[in-house]
Amino acid sequence: MSNQPQVLVPDTRTRILDLAQQLLLSRGFNAFSYQHIAKELAVKPAAIHYHYPTKEDLGVAIIQRQRRRLHKWRGLPRLTDLLPQQQLEALFEVYLGHLQNEQRVCLFGSLAAEFRTLPEAMQQELRLLTLELTDFLAGVLEAGRAAGTIAFKGQPTAKAAQVLTTLAGALQMARVHDERQFHMIFEQLRLELLPE
Amino acid sequence: MSNQPQVLVPDTRTRILDLAQQLLLSRGFNAFSYQHIAKELAVKPAAIHYHYPTKEDLGVAIIQRQRRRLHKWRGLPRLTDLLPQQQLEALFEVYLGHLQNEQRVCLFGSLAAEFRTLPEAMQQELRLLTLELTDFLAGVLEAGRAAGTIAFKGQPTAKAAQVLTTLAGALQMARVHDERQFHMIFEQLRLELLPE
């Protein structure tokens, strides 16, 4: 009848990746198993191994997809047409989305704690993701400061690292306590970077 | 010959707690086992269960000890005699110690990611620890601002939460990348709070 992609029910491969990411963000990489995924999707654990032979493959796929999403998002006209301070607001919106999406943590915040127990390939992918994200934000901050709409001291890269670190930590704080803690930190950041 | 406590070789109970904390900070709570501890201390896993019947007991003991250490440290004349800005520097030194001690993360940064998988008692203890730490820092910040030696906007509690969050995140950043990332963020914090 229709050859449109099934947006409502993605294929198993994608459903595995979606659920694995959700479990990763809510429990950590070492605290979810192929059985958790299998039970939820009503398939057998071996079906997960068919799509992602090892847990390392699955973990790498999650981070790589996030990197692809970042690249795509970063190049979207909807974003590139915005002014620097608006791009910064757009990034803030992403983190607010994390908070409201019951996920309450970003990939970095989820993987950094158990970083040393992760397979080498995952460590490398996570390093790339954070470098790319820092790079993007540093560019936005630099352009914003040049235009006089974003305020900060020091090097753009240093400030970008500090802001991302604070955002990641704020999401963790929301998980341990509640949303108010996150908003306090969040508004403080906004106040410092986007005066008046 | 001597009834002094054996400072060089603490008793097994303490050695278990020390090693468990080290493993917790370097690998996360779900990624170390009684076997890891037992092998390292050259005892059997059941010996660990003798001292800490469940892993929950062990986890709670780690956080409680840290809380006791904080209370003691906070009340030390060596600290209370200092000016607010010196107390802030002393707190910074603690985090620099974490970084150099190859631990590279604080208890909050280690446990927040897998928070939802932790036993209820551990969640509660961690909440208390962060509240007490935030409370202490908020007091220092408030006194420092009143004395004109520490600069920040907004409520002391909000700023304290932001600073602790950033420090925790900076230690995670050091683990994923390297020490330079930590120092960049660290110096930015210092610059903002302790001008000239």
Place this chain on the structure above:
DNA sequence: AAACGTACTTACTTAGTAGTAAGTAAGCAA
């Protein structure tokens, strides 16, 4: 109709997990 690829299931192995029950050796106390 035969062969093939996709997407699984069934059934298994190996290894590790927390936790327990029972026993033991050494030291102190009555």
Place this chain on the structure above:
DNA sequence: TTGCTTACTTACTACTAAGTAAGTACGTTT
């Protein structure tokens, strides 16, 4: 010397983990 406590070890249970090998049902290609 008998009994009790401390600090373990030995030997186990029950369970979960990741991963694999072989088989199957189904749709497409040849």
